[in-house]
Amino acid sequence: MSKLKNREKNTSSHTELKKAYMPIYPMIQTPQKGNGSSALRSRSIPISTPRPVKLKEFKLQTNFAVKAHNLDGWKISKGVSKNANVFLIMGDYPDLRQALIERGWVENTDKNSLVFNLVWARSAKVPSKLQEDQIINHFPRNFELSCKWNFCENIKKIKKLYDVDYNTFFPRCYRMIGKDYEEFCDMFKTYKALSILKSYSSLKGGCYEKVMTALNVVKRWMHFIEKNIKVDYDRSLNLIHSNEWKILNSNNAHEVVNEFQKYNTGKISTQPNSLSQLVDETLEKLSDLDPQMDVCGNKNVWIVKPGSKSRGRDIMVFSNIEEIKSYTQNSQKWVVQKYIENPLLIQNKKFDIRQWILVTNSEPVTIWIYSSSYLRFSVENYDVGNLSNKFSHLTNNSISKYSKKFGASENGCMWHTSQLIDYIRERYNKDYWRESILPKIKDIVKWSVLSAGYLGRKNCIELFGYDFMIDNALKPWLIEINSSPALDYSTVISI
Structure with missing residues (x-):
């Protein structure tokens, strides 16, 4: 099973991009140029201004004036067409590489080279030596979203800036x-x-x-x-x-x-x-x-996370405040979040939803949501009475694979969204996914991106992996946002 169903090819036009992604609606409004200083515009993006975002074409086929003599010289030395675009990939992204090659792009395999039109790197740091017209798959300030330590504070700003209560979608x-x-x-x-x-x-x-x-x-x-x-x-x-x-x-x-x-x-x-x-x-x-009253159950459970780590590393679940204090006493940046004690369970297992989000512009903010997503189940049955069992409470594939029961799990502990839609429709006799859950997810994505303010630098794009949970009232909750999410295949069978 691939993490992405029907992986549409990377696109070079607005029409093709819409086949794989949908724009976030309602349109996000941004200030017109000249209204206030650039410092004010970079701090936040008001929604009260009249001009809506216009969806921009996501063009990667444009020729760039990036150290033209070096780029042209490289093409000549490699026998590459003068009009070809050059990409460089740092990491293992076979689908991305294949998609670019099929579109006529040429790969520069020298990882230390600065000769490229597009670089796709796993590291979320933006190199300082990039030319203005070179595209990179990260925004300089993406950590304002993907770092739990920063996002924990940023999301609280939207109450004052946009009159949106984060308590309605982000656990304390x-x-x-x-x-x-x-x-x-x-x-x-x-x-x-x-x-x-x-x-x-x-x-x-x-x-x-x-x-x-x-x-x-x-x-x-x-x-x-x-x-x-x-x-x-x-x-x-x-x-x-x-x-x-x-x-x-x-x-x-x-x-x-x-x-x-x-x-x-x-x-x-x-x-x-x-x-x-x-x-x-x-x-x-x-x-x-x-x-958030329903999020609290009979056990008063909280989840402790390192502020800058991913893939479930060092995450623990507690219901004792002294244990939390002891676990977080070292110098590492820790965040503590209210654990959702009323999750929607399927076959007695909890799950989260990984939703891909593509941001193609920071000013004006332009957000796309992937047309499908997938579920990750815990390996073992949900048991709030046993908080020490990670396989019961964490759904990260990097954690689940160490369970002795992982190999016996059906579909590698994963579902496609279509399976969830069918499950909800059959159980509740209504398509709650399209009527309420997905629209709410779109709103959450929009407000979360706006909470970070100006992400910085044009000619940046970023693929974020949003993790959501659904409670037993079919209400979606944002858990965290991941930058440089893993795009490798997690299951054997492709769907």
Whole structure:
């Protein structure tokens, strides 16, 4: 199975490009030239300006004036036609090489040469010696999207710039440093309270003192949301107090009761016979205030990722804050993200969706989405009770291949999108993929690219690998964005 179904050939015209990619709609609007300084334009791309993006032809067949004497001299020495375009590939990209050759391009195999019209490199760094008209498959600032450490902060800017709430499509994410670290600790403890309420609601039972404390915390959180109150750690304005956390985090029943009575003596408490109704009403109200309420389950699980690594390296899943602190105490840049505890499962396995995105211009922003995508399944059944089993929680092929069960998995733990579409239609009797999931994915792609601001340099293109998850309400969530995604074949059978 190839990662890309029906690999359309690389195109040299707008018409051919549309066979493989679709433009992102609605059109992204960008400022007209002359409106404000270049510094302002590079910081962000407002959507309030009237001129929409015009889809540009993606031309690779143009002759370039790149050190013409060197390029012409190279062609003469190699017996190459004067009108031929020259490409250089750094890495193993057989399909790309074949597609360019079929279009009459000529390969320069000298990896150290600067003689080319187009270079396709795995490294996301843009060489400083490139001439203005040479094309490279990376933007200088692509790391603003593909580096988890940077993207974690950039995506939060779109609320102010475009009035779009990232919480509706990107699970809460924090850098383990400074105020972000404090905010994560506060939110972890608040979600602990929420998980206790959810567990009590589903089981209709639990420790009264813990449930009452969790109610107080969640109600305070809802008040902060409704009144738009900002947490201020310098003034000790937290979502959760130390005595409350001691109660919620303790497994000692005697300690919990004593601590609860210590801080609640003389206060009016809810009677146990009315507690269940109050919990359900609180959860229902919170679902209207917090778009990520359903992402939190009964376990309060979080996923820890290195800020600049890929392919699942060093990723771990935890439900204990002390374990998270211990795991992230070294100098490596870490991000901690809320784990989606309500994933859509197929045959008891979780999956993510790899969607190819092609950006062909940074100003004006021009984005294309590949017309098909594919699913990557976990090797083993989803089990939120066993967080140490990576094969149950991670879907990266580079992780799954080490499982003893990988060889026995059907289709190499992968599906094509068409199989997902058929599955959803058969199960829900409706084509939710085309009606709601894909349109939402397009919006997420658009806002994520805009959050990075100006990507830099004309004559750059970039293929990004977007990873999405679908929850059990068929809502898509952006997990991460990959630059220089692997294009090698992952399965034996081509589809």
